[in-house]
Amino acid sequence: MRENSTMDFSPTVDAEVPLASWRGLPEPMSAAHRHEGIELNVPTGGPMHYLIAGSPVTVPDGATAVFWAALPHQLISAPHCSVQWLHVPLQTLLGWNPVPRLVERLLGGETLVLQPPQELARFTQWNIDLSGPETDLSDVAALEICAYLHRLDRLLPRQRPRASLAQGRRDTAVGHAIAMADFMARHHPRPLNVADVAGCVPLHPHYAMQVFRDVTGTTIVEYLTRRRVAEARRLLAATDLSPGRVGHEVGFGSQSRFYAAFRRITGCPPAAYRQAARSGGTSAGRTDMSVKRYADSDPGATTAAD
Known part of the structure; x- marks a missing residue:
């Protein structure tokens, strides 16, 4: 990745990412990047600090951050934590049973930081199912992820920030x-x-x-x-x-x-x-x-x- 003087100037455009779920240790990014789809991050053991579309975003330990990954985003620091990532291609999301309020908020440029009850075993199973060779398990995981996003939709605050x-x-x-x-x-x-x-x-x-x-x-x-x-x-x-x-x-x-x-x-x-x-x-x-x-x-x- 190349160095950028600001978040919004020529962010790196990554290769296409499929429906995927994985866990690992995050590393600070030297530059912003972006890719199509919806990204979900759940840190455990400490907070994550991002710049997303030029604005600082802190994701507390155990919270869930959801944002449209086409916005330039850069992980600044994530000390002492591991992270569960989930990536849902936008076209996959739009093709599922619609989650209209969640989709509207995300595509409108909001970064949502929510506090749903976390079941890390659920994510661990998705990590296995989506990385394995069996299509039926991949399809089951996709249905479960769709249901999970509907649960997140119910947690959204009714009031949106004032728009320009x-x-x-x-x-x-x-x-x-x-x-x-x-x-x-x-x-x-x-x-x-x-x-x-x-x-x-x-x-x-x-x-x-x-x-x-x-x-x-x-x-x-x-x-x-x-x-x-x-x-x-x-x-x-x-x-x-x-x-x-x-x-x-x-x-x-x-x-x-x-x-x-x-x-x-x-x-x-x-x-x-x-x-x-x-x-x-x-x-x-x-x-x-x-x-x-x-x-x-x-x-x-x-x-x-x-």
Whole structure:
């Protein structure tokens, strides 16, 4: 990492990080970095001292800090403590059962320092499940993490800090992006195009694409595709529907598009994914849950998001 004179000047952009949970000894950082996704830190044995988006943040021993990792952040010191980290890719978070208040606060730039009851054994199990080869355990861990975030959502204070005019504009963009993500989560089995998604806000389709990408780091078309594939994974594991029928049920307009999207996102075809899920799973069938940035689709994609 290169040295920066301030937090906000050219922070290092790290490689994409998948859904992951791990524990270790923190080391002070010589420079700020950032990456897509939501980061959760739980120090034990002492506090952590951060700079996040240029503001100092102290995380007390045993507290939970949650923030959007796309904000430049730098660990200044963490004496005498070990840390439990949890990273949730933004697209994974948006594709889960929505946690609207938590997502809005985080994407609005807040760093949340909460005091939930800690069960370190829970994190230890996630560390094992997410680093192992079995897809079914990875999926169980993902469901548990989603439920845990819902518990954190209930701990949020009702009152938000007073926002500046710039923050107000940011909050509006975040609200639009969350509304569009929620619309796609609820209506993904239908034939949808970008104009349909933009109409729920409502915004002009081209401006809606820009807002969604600026906030989430991905496109409307890519988010919708991944939401459909996430539901297809569930149906393949939990039902006896044929792969072709699964693709139709989740909203793909053709089998070829479904098979191509499923293989690109999961690394294997639907039938192989079903076999791996029902036999305990191997790393070959493991879903790549990292957040990926894709170039905006060609103009035809604005009228064919399936």
